[in-house]
Amino acid sequence: EAGVTQFPSHSVIEKGQTVTLRCDPISGHDNLYWYRRVMGKEIKFLLHFVKESKQDESGMPNNRFLAERTGGTYSTLKVQPAELEDSGVYFCASSQPPKPPYEQYFGPGTRLTVT
């Protein structure tokens, strides 16, 4: 069974440009999560999809970030326009319907560098 995959693994863009990150969850996992780790800080929750619906987007930092999950399969996270403080590692995770033990499976992350 394939794990969670993310593309690209690393992206370097200039301030003001647009970047789109992609996450493919484990097949059959309805729940998809985005997290972010800014340099030197803890990993923080961004949002949670159940199929194609946004269940919780309380962690999205501002309206420069747009997440979609059309068709309830893969998800994209677009940053437009990118700012320097957006640099960090963006993780995607997926899970079966949330019930104990609430285990989430993580992808390898996308390292975003904004210069």
Add this chain to the structure above:
Amino acid sequence: AQSVTQLGSHVSVSEGALVLLRCNYSSSVPPYLFWYVQYPNQGLQLLLKYTSAATLVKGINGFEAEFKKSETSFHLTKPSAHMSDAAEYFCAVIQGAQKLVFGQGTRLTINP
């Protein structure tokens, strides 16, 4: 809201020595707690999880953690460190049954 504190952003031990990584949580309800590990250039991998079935939880690669409600702790231990254990370790708690709240992470270095 739940929160997690990991004491020590860097821990260094000798090969063969005891590994102890500290995690304290704050939760108003019985928590579900996790330890994840990130090896260099890899994603987060689940080491072990506490789900109230047993206070001593055994995970992969010889790691275990003990849930102590009185101390609100969930420290991670391994009796004998291997070079391959060098990684960053994250303690996390579930909030609202959906999102993980992570500690700051502890980078473990193993000295030969």
